[in-house]
Amino acid sequence: MVIAIGSDHAGFHLKEHVKRVLASEGHELIDVGPESPESVDYPTYAEQAARLVGSGEAARAVLACGSGVGVAIVANKVSGVRAVNAHDPGEAEMARRHNDANTVTLSGARLAPVEADAIVERFLVTAFEGGRHARRVSQISELDGSAVQASVPG
Template sequence: MRLSIASDHAGFDQKQALVGYLAERGHEVADRGPADDGRVDYPDFAEKVARDVADGAADLGILVCGTGIGMAVAANKVDGIRAVNVVRPDFAALAREHNDANVLTLSGRFVSLEENEAIVDAFLSTAFGGGRHAGRVAKIHDLERKR
């Protein structure tokens, strides 16, 4: 799977670890920054990953900041993105199955690396369920057109 990943300074250490974790599992990982843990603005990095996913350069995206909340807010401003901030593996699976979420945002400060790895595994291993959920996702897409 082609993945795009980025963080801000608060999520940098976990992002670095996740890049290796994902590459070891055979994924093609585009690290969109930052290159170190110096202070940066999370919207800049959320946009890079969101655009990779929206433009088809990546199948899915992963963003890490202090809570994951700011990254989700910023990424969701890009048309076609359904970013979800997740702190439990079962929520990650449901976000993919029910909402066809395409960007996962994680907390680098309040969730352990091991738990985030489990969340990422659930996100990447769950497919969109379609069926009754497809109409709901289409309605979400229609909201973008009303902007």
């Protein structure tokens, strides 16, 4: 799977960890940065990763900042992106199953790498259920003018 990945300085260590894990699992990664833990502005990197998802160049994105909130706000401004700031694997699963979330955001300040691994893994393996949820995802897509790009269940 092609996955865009990015962070700010507060999420840099978590981004680098997740990047190593995903690469070892055979995923194709597009790392939009940053390349060091020096202070940067998270909107720059969150937007770049989200645009890759919105355009279809990446199937999913994983973003990290101090809380996961800032990068989620930015990502959700991009047409076609449905980002969730997941705190545990159950939230990641439900966001995929019911909302067809295509971007997961993580807290570099609150999550240990092993916790992030579990969240990202569940996010990537969970399929969108479709059905009544597809109607709702379509309604969300109408808000940002994006074509409905819900995943195929299964």
